[in-house]
Amino acid sequence: MPAVRTAKNRKPPPDGFEDIEDTLLEFQNKLKDAENASHEGKKKHEMLWPVFRITHQRSRYIYDLYYEKEAISKQLYEWLLKNGYADANLIAKWKKQGYEKLCCLRCIQTKETNFNSTCICRVPREQLKEDQEIQCVSCGCRGCASND
């Protein structure tokens, strides 16, 4: 039988985790609130939007800390990815040109759409009609083209 891993007997996180622990906890609480929020008066997909938004924010936070500010160590960054604090696939996309602000991976999944195209939120604002307000179905994004 495999050993039971609890919070107590787990390996400690790498150094520097204490610095970002509070912020991560805040994100966790927000996520929990979003999960428990009432669905009344919401569209079918709308329940998931806050979840997408918060995970995006959290991933972005960790991404910025490691790549932009260089404030956390590589070990800690990898540990965070491994423990699901950030979405590694999403971050991988952010490193690519044209995807710097990508909201979620679903929005660039062309095979899942009727016309084999990306989500409307990937369309640059100047190509949309004047005053056209969009909010995509998959994650509630209002536009994440790189030049917006």
Added chain:
Amino acid sequence: MESPNKRLKPSPPENMAKEDDFVPLNFDDEDNTTEQYGYGATSPSPGSATGQGMSNSPFNAPRGPQATQPRRDHRNDPRHAKDRPKSAHPLPGHEPWVLVKTKYGRYFVHNKDTRESLWRTPAHLKDAVREHEQGQTLEAEKLENAKWAEEQLKAMRQPEKAVAGREDEGRNAQDSHNRARRRRSESLQREDEEALMAEMAAEAEHAEEKDAKDAVKGVEGLQPKTVEGGAEAGYGSDSSYGEVEVTDSEFEDDDEGGKETAATAHMDGADQKHEGGPVEFGEDDIAWQLAAMEEDQDLGPNQDGGDDDDAADYEEEYDEADEDGASDEEAVLLFREMLDEHKISPFAPWDKLLNNEDILYDDRYTLLPNTRTRKAVWEEWVKETAARLKEERAKAEQLDPRIPYLAFLAEKATPKLYWPEFKRKYRKEAVMNERKLGDKEREKLYRDHIARLKLPESARKADLVNLLSSLPPRTLNRDTGLDVLPNQLLSHLHFISLPAAARVPIISKHISSLPPAPTNAEAGEIDAEAEKKRDDERKRREKALAEREKKVEEDRRKAEKEGRWAKREAREAEREVREATLGVGNRGLREQLRSG
């Protein structure tokens, strides 16, 4: 003259209900996450469920009662887009208040301390504002006079012919000017009357509204001024406004059906200032201001998200104007200083900073022109602070996690409790959840400690003395204080085996029997030894390096030599071939055979 009732109301009646029109520009918009690219500033707060599709405007204009009303599109007006606070004039006697003039000649008052801005001048400031404006008028008149004199002088200097030619022209211009002026004054007068009527009507309609009285007062206060303003407008003086309340007169004029000629329409904004009643600025105006601000920042709301400091930006624009002070570098330095002072964690996200009210109301926050620069400075600061922290931590001595745990054990552990019981009892304690130590180690230490507590006291004492004598004189000597015992001692189980009462005399006795700390000479000796060792090491490395270089050089020379040999051989071979071919000549085979 058309009936005054036809005229559009100068301000929507609902607006009258709001005593002071938009006061501070800071809205409590909670969900100002910076980097939520896809999820722009329009996304509602995480808690609010209904907010999702509510507001699509890029900024969060205050939701006044006016919000539902059909509005004129002021935002598209180029004038609005460009209007900016231009100069601030202190009002003597009302210290924190300043009168701010915008680029297009509109006025509002601003309190530097509370940071509130009012289009409508509060009653207690009216006198000061009027004084200021009278001073302005005088100055303007002086200027005008000087200009006129100069023109006259110039005209006199012109040759007669030119004057004759120009006179007609001048007369025509004068005429048209006069006419325009007359027309303008008429229209102004008419408008004043209309405005008054409109005010009255509005007031009658909304008599039950709570500040109807104020409106009446405003109208009454205006009455004598109207006359004065109308009369003054006749002079065409540039600053012929009676009261400093801003009236959005231009649009009213437009609404009247463009009655005013182009000449008047394009006059300076100040020229058109006249009494339109206490017209309040509604949401539109705030909206265009915000829009202008955002243009200023050159940011989409999605990228920035820092909408709630638009207010601060706005304040700042004239803050800077009257300070004239801090250069960019200084501003940056001050901003960083502020970040340091507020103990901002470099690991906190940007929106956390924006939610920090202390910072938003700090004067240094407004030194930088917009949120984008602020963010850039903040990022730089974060980078440097994080790097510095990392360095400091690397330098700082690592505290053994066992020390606090052992201190805790010394206090709480008893042989009466098994480990699981002990663990359960103190599971909330911070030491029991310390990640660095690990549960297994904690358990082991506990069990060992309990086992040792069961030993006779003499044995434990002997162990402690052994431990003490095992420590080197550098760490433990006669000068060591009882409260700065070395870590090797503190992190040892034998140290806590005795209760503090029994332990302290033993330790102090032992310490007093020790020799003093090794002197500098001894320490120096050790240092010298280490130095020598290092020196040897270095020499060895240098030698190795030299040898390697020598070898490389030799190889190089050998290769060169071989190259030369090869070349020489090649040359020789070539020569042989050449000789052979030269020897043959072109005399033919027969000749050769004969000679051969």
